[in-house]
Each structure stands twice: as structure tokens, then as C-alpha cells.
Amino acid sequence: MAERILIADDDAVQRRLLENMVQRCGYEAITVDSGDAAMARLIDPEAAAIDALVLDLMMPGLDGMGVLDKIRDSGLSIPVIVQTAHGGIENVVSAMRAGAHDFVVKPVGVERLQVSLRNALNTSALKGELQRIRHSREGKLTFADIVTRNAGMDAVLRTARKAATSTIPVLIEGESGVGKELIARAIHGSGERSSKPFVAVNCGAIPDNLVESILFGHEKGAFTGATDRHLGKFVEAHGGTLFLDEVGELPLSAQVKLLRALQEGSVEAVGGRKPVKVDVRIISATNRKLLDLVKAGQFREDLFYRLHVLPLTVPPLRARREDIPYLLRHFLARFCAEENKPITSIAGDAMTMLTQLDWPGNIRQLENAVYRAVVMSEGDQLGLADFPQTTAHAPSIVASAVAPLIVEPVFHTMAPTMVPGIDAAPISLAAGSLSMLTAENEVRALEELESEIIRFAIAHYRGQMSEVARRLKIGRSTLYRKLDEAAEKDSSIADSAPSN
Numbered sequence: 371m372a373e374r375i376l377i378a379d380d381d382a383v384q385r386r387l388l389e390n391m392v393q394r395c396g397y398e399a400i401t402v403d404s405g406d407a408a409m410a411r412l413i414d415p416e417a418a419a420i421d422a423l424v425l426d427l428m429m430p431g432l433d434g435m436g437v438l439d440k441i442r443d444s445g446l447s448i449p450v451i452v453q454t455a456h457g458g459i460e461n462v463v464s465a466m467r468a469g470a471h472d473f474v475v476k477p478v479g480v481e482r483l484q485v486s487l488r489n490a491l492n493t494s495a496l497k498g499e500l501q502r503i504r505h506s507r508e509g510k511l512t513f514a515d516i517v518t519r520n521a522g523m524d525a526v527l528r529t530a531r532k533a534a535t536s537t538i539p540v541l542i543e544g545e546s547g548v549g550k551e552l553i554a555r556a557i558h559g560s561g562e563r564s565s566k567p568f569v570a571v572n573c574g575a576i577p578d579n580l581v582e583s584i585l586f587g588h589e590k591g592a593f594t595g596a597t598d599r600h601l602g603k604f605v606e607a608h609g610g611t612l613f614l615d616e617v618g619e620l621p622l623s624a625q626v627k628l629l630r631a632l633q634e635g636s637v638e639a640v641g642g643r644k645p646v647k648v649d650v651r652i653i654s655a656t657n658r659k660l661l662d663l664v665k666a667g668q669f670r671e672d673l674f675y676r677l678h679v680l681p682l683t684v685p686p687l688r689a690r691r692e693d694i695p696y697l698l699r700h701f702l703a704r705f706c707a708e709e710n711k712p713i714t715s716i717a718g719d720a721m722t723m724l725t726q727l728d729w730p731g732n733i734r735q736l737e738n739a740v741y742r743a744v745v746m747s748e749g750d751q752l753g754l755a756d757f758p759q760t761t762a763h764a765p766s767i768v769a770s771a772v773a774p775l776i777v778e779p780v781f782h783t784m785a786p787t788m789v790p791g792i793d794a795a796p797i798s799l800a801a802g803s804l805s806m807l808t809a810e811n812e813v814r815a816l817e818e819l820e821s822e823i824i825r826f827a828i829a830h831y832r833g834q835m836s837e838v839a840r841r842l843k844i845g846r847s848t849l850y851r852k853l854d855e856a857a858e859k860d861s862s863i864a865d866s867a868p869s870n
């Protein structure tokens with residue numbers, strides 16, 4: 371799924387031109403004809419999020435400056451590119467002071483707009499990632515900190531959001547590294563308990579003989595080695611949330627005590643004389659099917675029903691590949707900032723390969739792969755060679771990814787393709803439609819149209835180059851030569867584009 375760009379312009383012709391350009395840059399375009407409509411769209415809680423705004427400054431009613439003020443007042447952190455007429459330098463200065471990310475002079479060309487949008491989206495990804503880290507450190511993660519463009523994940527997050535308004539027990543199921551703890555933290559951070567502690571316990575990492583004392587605490591001298599009194603995680607989480615990770619790993623004896631604690635709202639420390647009242651919201655997680663453990667007699671059925679009141683199943687990363695480019699962008703921005711590296715993008719072929727991988731370790735594995743690549747890279751763009759471990763696991767994919775232009779096969783043909791040689795910025799392919807006119811309303815060059823048709827064909831036939839050549843009635847070597855020429859032309863455009 372491409373980034374969504376909102377275009378606000380009262381001039382219908384300008385709107386159409388911009389819409390066309392934004393789509394050619396590989397983004398989804400949404401148009402509105404006034405400042406008021408732009409604000410309504412930006413704050414609409416039901417509508418899909420907007421990633422950047424292209425804003426005309428001169429509009430009747432609420433003008434561009436008014437929109438910028440309202441964006442600031444409502445605390446929105448969307449990057450805004452303002453459009454000005456020639457000679458509007460004073461307006462530009464005021465707009466930049468009011469928080470605009472960049473400005474373009476009308477009529478803007480597609481390359482200039484693409485550079486501006488790409489910079490704006492990169493900066494915004496970095497801001498988002500830094501905010502996520504800050505929220506994580508402060509224990510204030512919310513759903514806005516979870517990166518996703520997948521419909522399945524959206525549905526999970528919608529349910530999780532509702533759960534955040536109550537203390538209903540939530541059980542989060544999903545493979546290791548899919549973001550279960552992140553969701554648990556977002557539920558906590560979005561509810562009334564957000565100012566209270568969030569305490570996470572990995573039940574699978576505690577030795578069996580210590581589980582009870584770690585969860586419920588122990589008195590001094592309760593057992594050999596208990597030299598001090600220990601409160602236990604339940605008491606530590608009092609008023610807040612206790613996150614029981616890998617809950618399926620709890621030994622049966624601890625399951626009995628946990629059930630009692632949940633039923634009675636009190637815990638008894640090992641060696642303690644009387645129960646202590648606790649007010650704790652329980653969120654548990656497991657990367658195994660808890661019901662299977664119940665059937666196998668390894669998990670108590672009564673406890674299962676206590677924890678499983680609201681189940682959430684987080685899909686693995688391979689089932690939501692459209693998230694991969696966004697996650698890559700976020701982690702790239704974050705690690706570049708942390709490591710002080712000037713890497714600005716990921717090459718198209720590397721992006722294609724990374725999107726095709728199955729990622730058995732899910733987002734944690736992807737995060738670590740980007741971390742390693744950022745630390746080891748010496749250039750300003752990450753390429754295939756920067757992901758050696760990952761490519762080692764995908765020989766067939768790498769073999770195909772070195773072809774001049776490969777299209778991510780799981781994307782629908784309307785989805786963006788990545789162009790190697792430039793960066794991860796996608797070029798759009800609208801199924802069955804080809805725009806004949808340039809942004810300036812002139813007929814487009816034959817060469818450009820041909821290149822677009824070839825890209826479309828590659829997307830349509832999911833990267834099967836022989837089929838593409840056969841359908842286009844050209845030889846494979848001609849196809850590759852044309853792709854080489856197109857990639858060369860694209861990279862010279864990228865090189866000559868202004869880098870503000």
C-alpha cells in the first residue's frame with residue numbers, strides 16, 4: 371500500500387495535475403478543494419491516515435496559512451509541502467515559520483515534487499520513530515506508535531483500542547517478534563492506567579522453582595537464598611498492567627496460584643501470612659496455541675478462560691508484507707539517527723528482496739537486519755550486499771532480484787514497483803490506464819510511455835521476464851536493455867533533482 375498524500379487546491383485543473391503527478395510518483399492521491407475540507411479529512415477519525423499534505427497557500431475561505439495554524443493547534447504531525455506562485459517569497463517564509471516542511475513553486479515538475487515528498491516522508495518517519503522510542507522509554511506507547519498498513523493488523527488494533535477503554539483481560543497470540551508486547555504496551559498506554567506501572571514478565575524465562583516468588587513475592591527467609599523481602603510482579607504492577615509474556619510456559623503449580631490471584635484480586639507471597647489486595651489489569655501473550663496446551667493437559671482450562679476473554683491474533687510479518695517497506699523506512703530512520711549515519715534510502719532491488727523474505731523472526735528479525743546494515747554500511751544507500759545473512763537465506767529470491775527491475779509478486783498490479791538505482795521510492799502503475807499528458811499538459815515522450823508499459827507488464831506478470839517479453843513481442847535481451855536504459859535515465863533524474 372502506497373503512502374497517502376492529500377492535495378488541497380481550489381483550482382480544479384491544478385488538483386488534477388497534482389493528483390496525476392503524485393500517482394506517478396507512486397503514492398495514493400486524495401484531493402480536496404478547500405482548506406476546511408483538508409482539515410476535516412485530516413482529523414476524521416474514521417478515515418485512513420494521511421502521510422503528507424500538498425497545500426495551496428491561496429484559497430478562498432480557510433487559506434493555506436489557516437490550515438497550517440489549525441494543524442499546529444490540533445497537534446497533528448503531518449509533513450506539509452506548500453505550493454506558491456512565483457515571487458511569493460514572503461508567503462513562503464511565513465509558511466515555513468508556521469511549520470511547513472518544504473515549498474514548491476507552481477507549476478511544480480514531477481521530479482521536484484517527488485524529491486520533496488520523499489524527503490518529507492523520510493523526515494516524518496524519523497520523527498515518528500523517535501517519538502515511538504521516547505514513548506517507549508516513558509512507558510507511554512499508544513496505537514499511533516505501531517507502524518502498519520495491513521488491513522488484518524488494522525482490525526486487530528481496532529479491537530485492541532476498544533479493549534484499552536476497559537480492564538477486560540486480553541490474550542495476545544502470535545509468533546515470536548510480531549509485536550505482541552508493543553500492542554500490550556499500547557493498550558496500557560491508551561487507557562486510564564497509563565500513568566501507572568506496566569510490568570512485563572517473561573514466564574518462559576523464569577526457572578520453575580522461582581516463578582511463584584517472582585510473580586507473588588516472598589518474605590525474607592521464606593526459602594534458602596531469600597535474604598530479603600521481595601514484593602513480586604503483581605504488587606509492583608498495582609494500579610497498572612501486568613503483562614504475562616509466554617504465559618503458556620507457566621508451570622501447573624503457578625497456574626493454580628495465578629488463577630486464585632485473578633479470582634480473588636489478591637496475592638499471597640511465598641512464606642507470607644496473609645493475602646495482599648492487588649488491582650492489576652492482566653494482558654497475557656503466547657506464541658503457542660494456548661488451546662492446544664489446554665487439550666494436551668499442559669494448561670489449566672479454567673485459567674485459559676480467565677485469560678482468553680478477549681483474544682487478539684497478531685499476523686506474522688509474511689502475512690502482511692505491505693508493512694515491510696514502512697517498517698524498513700522507520701527502522702532505517704531510527705538507526706541512522708542513533709548511529710549518526712547519513713543513509714537516506716534502500717535500493718529498489720534490496721527493498722524487493724526484503725519484501726519477499728519470509729522473516730521467520732518477524733519484526734524483531736527485520737529490525738536487527740536493518741540495525742546491522744546501518745552499522746556496517748559505508749554508503750548513503752543500503753543495497754543487497756548490506757543484508758548478507760538475509761540474502762543467504764533466500765538464494766532464489768536474490769537470483770531473481772539482481773534482474774534490472776523486479777516487482778514484488780505479492781502486490782496487486784495497482785501497487786507500486788520499486789526502481790533499483792534510485793531508492794525505495796516507488797513508481798506507480800495504474801492497471802490498464804496510461805497517462806498521455808505531462809504535468810504541464812504536454813504529450814509525454816514515447817520513451818517514457820514505453821518504459822511505463824514495460825513496468826506495468828512486469829508487475830502484471832509478477833516479474834516473469836520471459837512472459838513479459840513474449841507478451842510485449844520483444845526479445846528478452848531487448849527487454850533487459852530497455853530496462854537498463856530506463857534505470858539509467860531514472861538515476862540521472864534522481865542525481866539532477868534538487869536536494870533540499
Ligand SMILES: Nc1ncnc2c1ncn2[C@@H]1O[C@H](COP(=O)(O)OP(=O)(O)OP(=O)(O)O)[C@@H](O)[C@H]1O
Nearest residue numbers: 516517518545546547548549550551552657733734
Ligand atoms: N508494528 C510495529 N511497528 C514498529 N515496531 C514494531 C512493530 N511491531 C514490533 N515492533 C518492534 O519489533 C520488536 C519486537 O516486538 P515485540 O517485542 O512487541 O514482539 P513480541 O511478539 O512480543 O515478541 P516475543 O514473542 O518474542 O516476546 C520490538 O522492538 C518492537 O518495538
